[in-house]
Amino acid sequence: RKEVEQDPGPFNVPEGATVAFNCTYSNSASQSFFWYRQDCRKEPKLLMSVYSSGNEDGRFTAQLNRASQYISLLIRDSKLSDSATYLCVCSTDSWGKLQFGAGTQVVVTP
Amino acid sequence: SAVISQKPSRDICQRGTSLTIQCQVDSQVTMMFWYRQQPGQSLTLIATANQGSEATYESGFVIDKFPISRPNLTFSTLTVSNMSPEDSSIYLCSVEGPQRRSYNEQFFGPGTRLTVL
Numbered sequence: 055r056k057e058v059e060q061d062p063g064p065f066n067v068p069e070g071a072t073v074a075f076n077c078t079y080s081n082s083a084s085q086s087f088f089w090y091r092q093d094c095r096k097e098p099k100l101l102m103s104v105y106s107s108g109n110e111d112g113r114f115t116a117q118l119n120r121a122s123q124y125i126s127l128l129i130r131d132s133k134l135s136d137s138a139t140y141l142c143v144c145s146t147d148s149w150g151k152l153q154f155g156a157g158t159q160v161v162v163t164p
Numbered sequence: 165s166a167v168i169s170q171k172p173s174r175d176i177c178q179r180g181t182s183l184t185i186q187c188q189v190d191s192q193v194t195m196m197f198w199y200r201q202q203p204g205q206s207l208t209l210i211a212t213a214n215q216g217s218e219a220t221y222e223s224g225f226v227i228d229k230f231p232i233s234r235p236n237l238t239f240s241t242l243t244v245s246n247m248s249p250e251d252s253s254i255y256l257c258s259v260e261g262p263q264r265r266s267y268n269e270q271f272f273g274p275g276t277r278l279t280v281l
């Protein structure tokens with residue numbers, strides 16, 4: 055079983071709509087959680103960290119559910135530029151070892 | 165975040181040869197990491213490179229195949245040795261963010277796209 059699992063998608067989203075997707079993690083000792091964005095043929099870029107109380111950054115909202123071991127990302131008012139692969143990332147320690155999910159592809163259409 | 169550069173950005177190599185990838189950061193960082201992203205896959209950590217000590221390799225990766233240098237706090241190299249087509253991948257270095265708002269935020273270099281024939 056993979057440590058971090060994501061629905062690969064694609065999620066086809068009309069421009070202006072809201073899209074949400076989850077990822078599940080298997081290691082209950084995971085302490086840190088992140089969403090990264092990866093555009094085609096580019097490096098991953100940190101979108102946001104995920105805090106226990108949930109957090110929002112503009113149109114993006116991340117939630118953490120420790121009891122069910124999942125993380126969610128919600129994108130409101132989708133823009134064409136939001137089209138990318140969103141990587142869910144977890145870590146169990148403070149020494150930098152990150153576990154990456156395989157990514158969820160989001161395609162925002164005009 | 166730190167500005168990270170990698171050289172080369174891409175290369176096409178012959179089976180059995182070796183390629184050294186360089187990672188340069190514009191600020192001093194304690195920890196640098198090397199990842200591999202195979203086609204259609206997500207990122208897998210190869211090793212952690214700390215200045216002044218041996219790199220720490222993840223399961224499935226060995227020093228003979230992926231020797232790493234970390235001569236100072238702004239630079240590291242990863243060598244892919246005795247390459248085979250299975251080594252075709254994107255290799256990325258990353259560093260921890262300078263402002264640790266939370267544990268383990270990492271920032272990635274642009275990657276080196278390697279094709280082995």
